[in-house]
Each structure stands twice: as C-alpha cells, then as structure tokens.
Amino acid sequence: MNKTSLAFIGAAIAAPALAQSSVGTLPAITVTTPLGATPPLSVAGSVDSVPGDQLRNAQMQVNLSEAMGSVPGLQIQNRQNYAQDLQLSVRGFGARATFGVRGVRIYVDGVPATMPDGQGQTSNIDIGTADRVEVLRGPFSALYGNSSGGVMQVFTQDGQGAPQLGFGVSGGSFGSWRESLQLGGSTGPFSYMLGASHFETDGYRDHSAAERSILNGKLGIQLDDDSKLTVVMNGVRVRAQDPLGLTPQQYAQDPRSAALAEQYNTRKTVDQMQAGAIYERRINADNDLRLMVYAGERSTTQYQSIPPSAQLAASSAGGVIDLKRNYAGMDARWTTRGQLAGRPFELASGIAYDNMDEDRLGYNNFIGSPASPTLGVQGRLRRDESNNVHNVDPYVQGKWQFAEQWTLEAGLRYSTVSFDSTDHYIAPGNGNDSGSASYEKALPVLSLRYAPSSDLSLYGAWGRGYETPTLNELSYRPDGQSGFNFALKPSTSDNFELGAKTLLANGFLTAAVFHTRTADEIVTNSSSGGRSTFRNAPSTERDGVELSWLHETVSNWRTQLAYTYTRARYADAFCAPLPCSGSNLVADGNQIPGVAPQFFYAGFGYQPAQGWRAGVELRAAARIQANDQNTVSVPGYAVASLYGGYLLRLDRWTLNAFARVDNVFDKGYIGSVIVNESNGRYIEPAPGRAWMAGLSATYQF
Template sequence: MIIKQQQSGLSELDTPAAVSVIDGDDLRRSKPQVNLSESLGAVPGLQVQNRQNYSQDLQLSVRGFGSSSTYGVSGVRMYVDGIPATMPDGQGQTSNIDLNSADKIEVLRGPFSALYGNASGGVVNVDTQSGSQPTQLSVGTYYGSYGSFRNSVKASGATGDGTHAGDVNYTLSASRFTTQGFRDDSSARKNLGNGKLGVRIDDVSTLTLMFNSVTVDAGDPGGLTDAEWKANPTQSPRADQYNTRKTIDQTQFGLRYQRDMSEHDQLSIMTYQGERHTTQYQSIPMSAQKNPAHSGGVIVLSRSYQGIDTRWKHDGNLGSVPVTLTGGLDYETMTERRQGYENYTLDNGVPDYGVKGNERRNEKNTMWNLDPYLQTSWKLTPRWTLDAGMRYSTVSFDSKDYYITQGNGDDSGSTRYHKMLPMGSLNYALTPAWNLYVSAGRGFETPTINQLSYRPDGASGLNINLQPSTSNTVEMGSKTRIGDGLLTAAVFQTDTDNDLVVATSSGGRTSYANAGKTRRRGLELSLDQQLAMDWRVRMAWTLLDATYRNDVCASTSCTADEVVPAGNRMPGIARNMGYASLEWAPPEGFHAGADIRYMSNIQANDDNTAQAPAYTVTGVNAGYRLNWRDNWSLDLFSRVDNLFDRHYVGSVIVNESNGRYFEPAAGRNWGGGATLTYTFE
C-alpha cells in the first residue's frame, strides 16, 4: 500500500505500519472541541499534554520524538488537508486545527513516517470535511470552568453528487474561544476559521481550494519550581512581574488539483501559501539583557511560507505481480524576519517590564527543502505484500544578520543538510482479518531555526555546530479485526545518533546540543471494540523505554558533575501510559461515557534529579440527543474532568535552568454544551 496521503486515507488494518485513525464524530462527541489533547488519549505511542498555556501550544510527542520542545511541536510532522502545519525546519503547531470541521485524524508512527521527510518521528494528518448533500447548518456553544466559552458555526453542502462537471461541494467553519485560564495570567482568546471548496472540472479532474485563519492572544504563565507547584499551582510569579504574553496571527491558502491521466495513472498537484506573525514578551530580567550579545526579551517574528508537492501514481502489473508506483517532488520554503527588543523601558532608572524597548536583534532567515521520493507496493501473492520507499531530503538554512554593534558582531551564517531516507516493510495476511508485518526505515531531524538561534555557552552567533539527528527504526506488529473491533500490537526499537536535546533553558530562551546516541524501544497495544446495544470500549497501553546510550556533555567542556551518564532516562517521556474508556452512544436519546488516563512519572532533566510524579485521572460525561421533524437535531452534553480532583503536573519544561520545570494541570473542572443542526431538504 502506498503510504503517502491519498484521498481515501489510511486503513488501520491493511497499512503495514502503526497507524491510528480517529473519526471526526469522536473528536466532537461530548467534548469542548478546543484541544487535540481531549481526543487522542486512545492512540498508543502518542503523548499529548495540555500545558494550560495557549501561548505555547500543546506538548505533543510520538514515541518520544518532540518531547523536548519548549513550545509548539517539533520532531513530528503535522498536516491539515495536505498543507504542512510543520515548517521546513521541523517546527510545527496545532493552533490552526479546527476540530469543529475535522473529518478524521490519522496518526502514523514508526518507519513509514520517514517517507514524510524531515522531523518525521511521527505524522499527524488532519482531514477536514468535504461538503455533501443535503445542506446542513449547525451552531454550537460550550461553557466551562475558568470562564471558558466556545461558540461555533458550520455550514456544509453540495450541488450535485460530485460526479458531473460543475458540481461543487463546500464546508465553512468558524469558532471563537475565550478563557480566563486555570492559572494566573493564562487567559486566552482564539478565533479560528476553516474552509474547503471543491469543484468537479470534468469527468477526470477536480480542484479543491482550502482556507485557514487563526488568531491567538494569550498570557504566558510560565513554569513553576517544585516548591511553587506544591504550594499553589495556579500562581504565575514571573508573568505578574514581566507581563509575559504572546499574540499569533496566521492565514494560509491551499489549492489541490487531481486528474486521472488514464485508467492506471493519476496526477496530483498541491500548492499552498501562508503568513504568520508573532509577538512574544518573555520573563527575562534587565540584568541578563545588559550583555551586548543578548537579543532581548521581546520576539517579533514575521514569517511567510509556501510549497508545492507534485505526485504521480501508477497502478499496473509487472508480469503477474500487481504493482503500485508513486513518485513525486516536494518543495517547501520559508522566509522570516526575526527581531528582538528589550522587554522594558526605564523610568528614573527603574525598569518598567512588559513594554517593548530598544532593538537588540534583527535578522532574516531563509529555509527550504527539496525532496524527491519514490514509493512502491508489490502484491507478491494473495497473502504477501512488499512495500518499499525512498526519499532524498535536502534542507538548506541561511541567516543574514542586520544588527551589528560593539559587542554583538555579525552572526550571519548558513548550512545545508542532506539525507537519504529508505524504508521497507513486509506484510503477511494470516487471514482476511489478521495481518502481521515487519518494517524498517531511517528518519532524520534537522535543527529548527529556534534551536539554531542560541548557543549553549551563551556566546553570540548561531548554534551552527548542531548536526541533524539520524534514526534507524525496526518494528514488528499484528492487527486483528475482532467482529466490529480492532486489536493492534506493535513492538519497536529506534536507535538515534546525534539526538537533539535541550542543553539549557532559562529566561524564556532554550539552547540545544547533540546528545550522541539514544535508544527508544517499546510496546504499544490498543483495542477499539464496538459492542452490542450501542456500547463501545477503547483501551491503549504504551511501554516506552527511552535512554541515553553514551555519556552526554552539552557544552564543549564538562566537569564530572555536568556529564549525563549513559543509561539515564531521556526527559519529557513517560515510561508507561494507559487509557481506557467506556461509551454508550445510541443515535438518539441519552448517551454517557467515562474514561481513565494513567501517566507514569516523567523526568524533567537529563540528570534525572527532578521528575513530575505519576498520576491517574478520570473523566465522565452525559447528554441527550434529540431529532425531530426530520430537519432538526439537538445534542446536549455535560462533562466533568479530573473527577477526583487530583493534584498533578500536566507537562514539563525540559532542562529549565532555574528549576521551573513544572506546568500544573487543572483540578476538577466541568463544562457543558449544545449543538443545534438544521438539515435543508
């Protein structure tokens, strides 16, 4: 099977890789529809945590990749309707994902992820709904703890059935979310819009236009020390002092053209363009900024990005063997203007923090990647299938420094990375409902622009000595269809050279180093079983052992006390994760559900001297679904999360130099909402 995203999506049973597919209705049923963390607990190998901080996004990692990211998502490729939510440098974000109009989310883990190029320790692909007849209009509202509101509207429909020239389908969605926040200085406002318009040009071709826009205005409460977290998890002392906050404004467009060139050949061209503007105020004292090489406590970032992915697919035979070939060329580019300013002005010699002051940084960064790829699938016998693929990835980075003063020299620089990324898998269909597979592949992750920005020794200039990490993964798995359910198991080992890890994290600034060799190995189990009488049970378990295989020194010279010994656990990664849910969901009338999540302790630093303790939390929900007059439907729900009011850490800031590792999770919280839908007949 060709793994590159196709219109029909991935099959959980037949894809020879660890893959989970979450249906859009599951993302919305009895949920606030604000964060991915609400719905992805049933995916093994995926660790997604709500920081309770909308200025820094969710903390998301796959099999440990991305666990050290201090903001956004790194190490994992993300797509929305085929448009990368991950930039060419490997840094991505989840804030533009519209759960209100999502059709499904696919999470891909293991060797096949390498076919997506840079920073593909895993892949999260979001497809939004395509409109169809009859036309529907729905409005939704949600209200919850901490003054949280979410209001939304969605319209979808089509002219014709999509098979005739001129047929059009559309889905338009918009929402607004506001919250005062669980912690002090964590209030947020988020406006999100998403649209998709499809046109049947003729019998063999279609054109799809996609639009997405998001604005975020959020406070940044920052991390707490162990003592601060235990004393008062809602406090935010640095945010109070420095007025830390962040604003984001992003808009993007995409266009996909698909054409059947013949009975056996298909052409697909995807192109997109977007802009993102960010302003962030950090908690950096004036004393630190007195260093002439310091880039200040305010980040002002303007970024434009665009790309094109051209793909050809051929279905045919080589002798008596059915073969599918897919070849393509992926080009992505990003240009950003990054400026830094002091986060204060002086009033009679006293700093007034939270105000943009003098300029301390001004640079233009350009990054692009060019990746040709080829994938093949060979149906050797009715039971045996061989898949193989190759991607050659080139990533180029160039920085031009325009802020040159005494004590702050020219920090311009450039670098380029190349890597061949092969993979292969062999699948055996023991029965039509039971597949066994083995796969192997190589992936790599280049430093992001943020990781290149600061050197661990505190000196000025780019961290140009950073090298990309290279990972080799072997995986074996089993997938079994049991009635209306699916039982999956996967065991894997990933060995990484030059793993990118946090060297220091202080004052809102994080530097990175190459850790030498690391190893991730583990076991993933999942069960999604539909039972009689509208009952459904879902369970997942992840065992992940992630350790350093050699002594690690983050700087050019380390004392014995500064060396991280081989065998230490990699920080930010839980060794065990468990999830179970039971749901009763008839098509009409009362519905209810309960879920329980377990997370083992998480190391907060390389020395393994600080950790977030293990926790178990429970959530319950109930509601009523009413249909009347064949046109109207109303779905009411209420829910309580952290039912037993557990006191726990939701996420950690890896290697935070001041010991402010911990981002507390909310206590017992509640919410309720309603969705009203009218169907035009």
C-alpha cells in the same frame, strides 16, 4: 504507577464491555498514504484514524488533547497555556520541545503545519469541522521528510447534500466559553464546508487568560468525470497570557500561582492566514496525478520573563520576540498501478518543495534603567535578522503483492534542507551572526507484510529518519562567538517495528513492538544571557510496546483501550555544557525527559445514534523526568472523567446537549513538564475537578 496497577485498571474497565453478548460491525475506515486511501489492516505500520464524531463527542472542541488519548504511542497534553500550544510527542520524538511541536510533522488538509526547519503548531486546527485525524508512527513516517518521528494529518469534512447550518455554545470551569458556526453542503459539481469558532477562558492558573478565533474552509469542485479541484483556507487569531512554569517549591505552595508571569506580563499574540489548492486527475484506469500548492503568512509577538540584568550583555537578543513569516510550497505526485512479474504493483513518485522567509526582531522587555525598570513593555531593538529555510525532497514509494498473502513495500525520500540568515543588527560585543547551512539525507524505508487471512495482518518494517536543527537551535554558538552553530548536526535514527493487526470478535486489535536508535540527538547545551545553545548527544534508544483495542456492539456499547510502554534513554553519557563538572553530567541510561514510560487510556460508553448517551474515561501516566540529568521528576497520575448527553433528531433539526466532568476525584497532579527549563521552572500543573456543558443544533434546508 507500575505495570501491574495499569494492567489491573485496564482489566477492570474493559470487563463490562467484554461481557456484552451482542457484537456489532465496526465502521469501514481508510487512512491516507502516498499510494492513496488504504484500510488500516493493509498498512504495514502503526496508524490510527480518530473520526470527527469522536473528537466532538461530549467535548468543548478546543484542543486535540481532549479526544486523542486512545492513540497508542501518542502523548498529547494540554499545558493549560495557550501561549505555548499543546505538548505533543510520538514514541518520544518531540518530547524535548519547550514550545510548539518538534520532531512530529503536522498537516491540515494536506498543507504542512510544520515549517521546513521542523517547527510546527496545532493552534489553527478546527475540531468543529474535522472529518478525522490520522496519526502515523514508526518507520514509514520517514517518507514525510525532516522531523517526521511521527505524522499527524487533520482532514476537514466534505460538504454533502442539502445545505446544513450548525451552531453551538459551550461553557465550563475557569470562565471558559466557546461559540461555533458551521455551514456545509453540495450542489451540482460544488461541495463546501465552512467553520468558525471563538474560544475564551480566564484560565486555570493565574495570568493564563486567552482567546482564540479560528476560520476554516473547504471548497470542492468536480471539474469533470476525471478531475477535481479542492481549495482550502484557514486562519487563526490568538491572544494569550503566559503563566510560565513553576519550580517544585512554587508548585507545593500554590499550583495556580504565576507571580513572575504577572511581574513581566508575559504574553503572546498570533495572527495567521493560509490557503491551498489540490488538483487531482485520473489520467486513465492505472494512472493518477495530484498537485498541491499552498501559501500563508504568520505574525507572532511574544513577551518573555528574561530579567533586565540578563539583557545587559551586548549579545542579548532581548526579552521580546517579533516574528513575521511568509511560507509557501508545493507537492507534485504521480501514482501508477500495474503488474510486476504478473502480480499487482503500485508506485507513487513525486517531489515536495517548501519555503519559509522570516523577519525576526528582538527588543528589550523593559524601558528605563535596569535597576528600576518598567517591565512587560517593548524597549530598544536588540536583534534584527532575515532568515530563509527551504527544502527540496524527491520521493518514491512502491508496493508489490508478490504472492497471494505477501506484500513488499519500499520507499525512498531524499531530503535537502537549507538555512540562510542575514544579521542586520551588528554592534560592539555583538558580532555578525549571519551564516548558512545545508543538510541532506537519503531516507529509505522497507516493510514486509503477511496476511494469512482477510482478518489478520503481520508485518515488519524498517526506516531511517532525520531531524535537522531548527532556526532557533542554529542561531547561537556554544563558544559565544558570532555566527551560526555549524557544529550542530542533524540527528539520524534507525527505526524498527514488528506488528500485528486483527479483526477479532468484531473488534479491532493492534499490537506493535518498536526499537529506535538515534545518533546525534539534539539537546540543550546551555541557556544564559537570553541565549540558548544546543549540542548533539552521542546516541539514544527508544524501545516500546503499543497495544490498542476497539470494540462496538449492536446495542451501541463502545470500548476503547490503549496502552503504551516506552523505554526512552540516553545510550551514552555526555556533558552539557562542557567541561564536565558532575552536576552537568548526563549519565548513560538516563531517561529522556518529557516521556512517560507508561501511558494507559480506557473509554467505555453507551453511544446510540440518538437518545441518551453516557460514558467514562480513564487516563493514567507513569512518572516523567523533567531534565536530562534526571534530578527532577514529576509523579505519575490516574484521572477519570464522566460524561452524558442527549441527541435528538426532529424533522430537519438535530439537537445535541452534553455535560462532562473531568478529574472526577479532584486529584492534584502535574499534567506536563517544560523539559530542561534553565531556571528550574519545569512544572505545568493540571486543574482539579472541572466541568463543561454545551448545546449544538443543526438545521438541514
């Protein structure tokens, strides 16, 4: 799909909305920064806030990918695999992740959903009680530390007013079903919001059934006129089959097949509970204090499809992963406001500490002899280690309006991330893999913003970010020797951005161009015998353009457009693994896999406060490379969705019914790829035409 066709599609969908003669007023919103709540127009960077109503509008409320397509620069895909989480990247950062989330930091109510080594996950996010999701892109992401190529923050609603009890049910294609319950309100100094949901599905593909339960709570206590305590808790339970990826040949024969996954009974279980507390105090008119602490535990068991023959090697870690993690942390921040040279000045300074202790076991995924095994069961122990990762990050961020229309903003975070591993499984041919490593980096950011009017903002920004290896990436050395892969360095990036934001015809228009140069990008080196190793690529470049448009009319018509062009490439050639043999050469100019060079979203709908609702959406993506060598790629696609519903407010009741059809024209396409999959199983197919419908009701006491 070329630029011309994408532009034509956008113009065709936007035309009905732009023809509306009546215009409305966009709702006032703010986004969260270390300096406090700020209107997006006043932020010298690319940031979007997706409100909870939009997340839930005519959706099953299972995955963030359902309603986040309107955020430019963000690529978030439902992999049709609940054992591997969503595929999420920001401006190409995070695209290399084969499971979970890498390169993008995630927070839920201020609590990190990304561990200190940069591994993150989205499975514990409760869309039913979400107030908003904010996505920060570009240079100022660096102020969040390790693996912050972008930042996603999810916030739970505050309970307000008389108690409200809500419940909902929805169902759809592939045996999908979701039930949910919410309770919220406030009384005196207390506010509360509690949400629970259960989702189950047979899955689009064979061997992709899953069920997931989420519990999410938020309690606010106004201690006095100047201080507030917020307590948050969150839990998730996942039981999911893993259909694995397909080779191009397997996809051509049957996109829904999962023969290898059924043979090995690949699957994953997750149990997680966490809690946090945030204390905020207004010291005086010019000074505020914020303290946040959290702790949690997560257990994961995963059965993989590694052949018994590959597990014969003494160095094999087996085909079953058994992880238990305990994690905790804190963030203390002081914010002050005053004058510098007679002009307004704000300064936030603080320190963040995060710690994760991990017990990792590995087992064979078979019993019996390798020649005649019983597969998909836990066999003998092959790995036993204790790991620790922690970071200590002091930071400071200042903002100075040195002239009426000019604002200078600068910040610095000094991040130190330390790894330590103790190997308890030492056997002939499998030496002691214990080791430790520490990385530290100063991460400065700088921006200049010019606001010629209250409706227009122009800015330029620069920042330096970095991404450490994860525990998995450090575990094994490319030369096959024992110990940590100390030769693996963190990647460092210089990020530049120029942007403009304006309120135009009561709509909100944003545009940004960006350039990122990364040194020592972490890439796959080899995968064999159940062990994956990693190395550094010399340098990469990411250049792009982001455009978005939001428009609402007083007659309840809403238009939303987003377009992203990303040129992500390897700037220098390298070979993985060494020595070079032609087939393992990654040529300079090759595209970074997993990144769609173009992505387009359009939504147009009629959304009154009550009554009938309807809308149409379009998502389109260009061809995506699947491996570093660019020898395998998947074609682009364009798919449309239709939805409708009815919202009724009746005395104390609010009733909401909806129906939706995705992929209206039943297009066969590949929704995501597993980057650099060592067995050539790159492809994760997307479903054809699919339907869903639901009903929810809320009663206010």
